[in-house]
Amino acid sequence: MLSSLQIDALREMSNIGCGNAATALSTMLNRRVDMQIPNVNILPLADVADSLGGAELVLTGVFFQATDELTCSILWLLKQESVTKLLSILLDSEITSKPPYSSMEQSALMEVGNILSSSYLSALSTFTGLKYQLSVPALATDMAGAILDIALMQLGAYSDQALIIENTLCDGDESVEATFLLIPD
Numbered sequence: 001m002l003s004s005l006q007i008d009a010l011r012e013m014s015n016i017g018c019g020n021a022a023t024a025l026s027t028m029l030n031r032r033v034d035m036q037i038p039n040v041n042i043l044p045l046a047d048v049a050d051s052l053g054g055a056e057l058v059l060t061g062v063f064f065q066a067t068d069e070l071t072c073s074i075l076w077l078l079k080q081e082s083v084t085k086l087l088s089i090l091l092d093s094e095i096t097s098k099p100p101y102s103s104m105e106q107s108a109l110m111e112v113g114n115i116l117s118s119s120y121l122s123a124l125s126t127f128t129g130l131k132y133q134l135s136v137p138a139l140a141t142d143m144a145g146a147i148l149d150i151a152l153m154q155l156g157a158y159s160d161q162a163l164i165i166e167n168t169l170c171d172g173d174e175s176v177e178a179t180f181l182l183i184p185d
Contacts, residue, residue: 011040013127014165017120024115025169029090034170041164045183048148048162052077052179055145060099062113063138063151066121070132071185074120075151076113077144078178086112086169086176099141110137116180120165124182151183159183 014037022035041051049055060083064074078086080098087095090108097105114137121132140147165180 007040007042009127010042010163011037013123014040014120014163016126017116017123018165018167020122021116021119022169024119025112028111028115029171031171036168036170037165038168039164039166042161043164044160045148045162048164048181049144051164052144053079055143055148057144058099058141059144059147060101060109060139060141061147061151062110062117063140063147064113064117065135066132067135068131068133070121070125070128070130073151073183073185074117075147075181075183076116076178077147077181078109078176080141082176082178083109085174086178089169089171089174089176101141106139110139113137113139116178120180120182151181159185 018035018037022033025033043051052059058080059077060080062076066072066074084095087105087108090112091104095105101109114134118134121134125132140150161184163182167178167180169176169178
């Protein structure tokens with residue numbers, strides 16, 4: 001179990017990672033993008049699906065593994081309405097598509113997942129002094145329970161806890177809610 005000091009350090013790392021991600025997205029889109037972190041929690045993996053809205057809720061997830069000295073798995077999750085809003089922002093057009101997404105839409109989602117994951121891991125690396133290498137992303141749209149099961153199978157061994165960062169991307173009046181999971185190996 002983590003101490004309150006360790007949890008505060010993880011919250012601070014999340015705030016720094018969030019700021020780095022907002023800056024990177026702003027640069028990529030050539031306009032202001034803000035990010036807010038309303039909640040940072042550490043939960044047992046068995047409780048994650050329920051915290052997302054239930055195991056049967058359909059989500060889109062982008063999965064990464066970090067290797068080298070800092071080893072963990074990262075899962076960035078969005079509800080379908082957030083995927084549509086995010087794609088509209090990224091592609092600068094009204095998106096009405098539903099899964100399966102086009103290859104361009106999938107690529108855009110994986111690139112944002114890559115930017116966010118790299119930003120959070122960079123902040124964690126700065127705090128810990130540990131190096132990391134981020135894998136190529138994998139994207140899936142399925143029920144939350146299935147996505148989490150796939151992510152856990154990729155780990156090779158089950159971890160008991162996940163750092164859960166709920167964040168909101170803001171582009172003008174549009175906001176996109178997402179959940180970022182960091183699962184240590």
